[in-house]
Amino acid sequence: MNAHLWDQEMQPYRHRLQNIPPSGRLALAVTVMDRTLEEMGPLQPGVVRDYLTASMRVAHADVRAGAGELTLSEDALDAWNDVDDQADESGTTHVMSAVLACADAPGGLSGEVLYGVLSFCYEAVRERFEESEGGPEARCGAAIAFQKARVMELLGV
Incomplete structure (x- = not known):
């Protein structure tokens, strides 16, 4: 199953x-x-897991506050490259990219940036399970279905 699907x-x-209003775009990104x-x-325990855990904690606080983008500290943004260089575990670099997109988009979390975040999340699942027995098809299909359902919910479709 590939990105084309x-x-x-x-x-x-x-x-x-x-x-979708900015706060809804961030809420959707965080949910996905x-x-x-x-x-x-x-x-795996380590700097990548710690970075993602801390970033998601901030993301949840931002969603509760009705923010329109992820407000990572300058230190967290500055550390991103060093942490991402250590993201050797399958799928983690894609999640790291999704976090950065939510926090560091020049014009904020626009619809186009959100589309990229959703793509990064799909790619994380695809990569994580591409070597698994039976391949990633079921998990990728479920990831797409989840994303579509959340988008349709927010669009009122």
Whole structure:
């Protein structure tokens, strides 16, 4: 199962993501990142897991506060490259990219940036399970279905 399937399934929603209010876009991104991390299973102890745990803690606080983007500290943003260099575990670099997109997009978490975040999350699941017995098809299909359902919910479709 490849990224082309994700593109085919999600493309109809791409330009409509901008219609979701900024706080809703962040809430959607955080919900999908949570689901992705849950689907991936426990991460190996270390700097990557610690960074993602801390970032998601901030993300949840930002969602509760109605923020429109992830407000990571300058120190956290500055540390991103060093942490990502250590993201050797399958799927983790994609989740790291999703976090950075939510926190460091020049124009904020636009619909286009959110589309990228959703893609990163799908890629994390695909990569995490591509070597597993039976391949990633079922998990990737479930990831797409989850994303579509959340998007349709927020769009009122």
